[in-house]
Amino acid sequence: MAKAGGKSGGSGKKGLKRKAATEESQEAAVGEDGTTESGVQPPKTAAFPPGFSISEIKNKQRRHLMFTRWKQQQRKEKLAAKKKLKKEREALGDKAPPKPVPKTIDNQRVYDETIVDPNDEEVAYDEATDEFASYFNRQTSPKILITTSDRPHGRTVRLCEQLSTVIPNSHVYYRRGLALKKIIPQCISRDFTDLIVINEDRKIPNGLILSHLPNGPTAHFKMSSVRLRKEIKRRGKDPTEHIPEIILNNFTTRLGHSIGRMFASLFPHNPQFIGRQVATFHNQRDYIFFRFHRYIFKSEKKVGIQELGPRFTLKLRSLQKGTFDSKYGEYEWVHKPREMDTSRRKFHL
């Protein structure tokens, strides 16, 4: 009994399949010119009428069986095809055609005419004389004010403190219900160059307003995936006071250039390579990933990195031309979801 049970259990699906197959062959013995199913069945089976699909079997158990059988067969065929292709490639050796590149959404990105050409003089002039020119000409050095929305909770406060260790020459001030439009003239008079406001909702930070100060643009970001230092696994020790290096990845369009320059102008010009610290703003598919690492070169080609500071993701919502004035300011770019997000292959940054 046990043995028989075990045997049927062991042979499992195949035994059942044979049984099911024979049953079906008895049922569908009428139509003879069906496609024969390959593999395990005895030659009596597989008399299905043409145009028959597995989903038309009304019995759920049998349908499931047929489906799993079909799936296994598909997998076998795929594996066989792969092996054959690999053999052919090895046989050809050097003359093998190059491997086809898989299509990704980043590969298939719709051509954007605003992608900046490095040789373009007009764009170069525009960038050389925009609001960040004084930073890039080394006439001013950054001084940042970090604050939050009113009555911040613990996470936001800790994020502000950690940000101020990451960004050199930055000061955190508690927002005591002051209006931003009143804070801004005071900042300008005290020579601050940038203002960062971290917006909080339901005890977690969810927005970032970055305003370049004398009269510069204001960017409003949506912030997500915020991880404070203690939540980062396998992290290194706290960052030191050295000025970090900056990496700005993938800011290709004109709007991306403006935002990239805005991020670059937060950090002083002279990175201290002794500190081996680097802040990365990586743009991919319109999301900007911020990471802070410490690196060490183990040899000429091998680098080890430790993630240090906070980590968050930003998505640009709007870029406004003057300092913060959401009601009457003029917007250089506004994200409009129903107009701009219609294509999965079109990105703006």
Place this chain on the structure above:
Amino acid sequence: MAAAAARWNHVWVGTDTGILKGVNLQRKQAANFTASGQPRREEAVSALCWGAGGETQILVGCADGTVKHFSTEEGRFQGQRQCPGGEGTFRGLAQVDGFGGGGLRIWKVGPGVCRMRQDPARPHIVATGGKENALKVWDLQGSEEPLFRAKNVRNDWLDLRVPVWDQDIQFLPESQKLVTCTGYHQVRVYDPASPQRRPVLEATYGEYPLTAVTLTPEGNSVIVGNTHGQLAEIDLRQGRLLGCLKGLAGSVRGLQCHPSKPLLASCGLDRVLRIHRIRNPRGLEHKVYLKSQLNCLLLSGRDNWEDEPQEPQEPNKVPSEDTETDELWASLEAAAKRKLPDWEQTQGALQARRRKKKRPGSTSS
């Protein structure tokens, strides 16, 4: 080469970097023109208007207080004059004849002027308006007092004074009425001929300041744009919203409708010039990326947008086509005698077809 191309531009756009761009929509090309060879931010173009003599001259008002003459026939800047005695940038330019001698008069309009507009039907009438500066209509040949000074609307439901911020003004044709759009998202129609100085009609749209307004060809509605890049068509008879136009991502700086065709040109801070079709169907026609922030635009009001490349090419084309058709004749001698009248017609058609075919492929200038 540049001269020939300059004549066929449909839209002229002034930018923040001091470059005047001529855009040809058939070929989707833009040509840059600067007074000095280099773009300069001090010369940011803040106002454009057609000069004398049809659409052959453009007056360009720059941020440093100079007005430059640009000739579309020759494709270069011809002269400039300094306009001292004022503060701030140009808010409007108007070509006025019969002023003689190059005299300069300054009218005291008041602080915070945002726009000055000339009545196209009566060139000596201008209107000005601004922030906390009510709408005033001036006669340039008359006295220093305005012809019509608008009155603010009544206090609102909290009995507070409604602030005034006229951002753009347009004169309505065939009447003395004016339409303004304000920074407090209102569209108002004033009628100087009526006894009331308050607006005759008021409509609101959106929640952001309206920066530009233009009239549609039929004259019953206006199209307004705001700082968020939203364009809306508002009916002036009832004061209601007819529809919106999508596409802009930045603040609208310049709007102009074609006088006869249902086309609207818009430019803004997102560095793109867009041409929309206003009706049947409402949508985007052309979009041209111009690399600097655009401040103001001028749409050419001429009707023949499609014909331009033909004229310079015809003298070249005719001799070559004659030789080709001669060869045709030679090859079909026998049948030609019988079919003479038909062949002539088809020859004309062939020529026209060849001319048309060559048009897109040819490279001119």
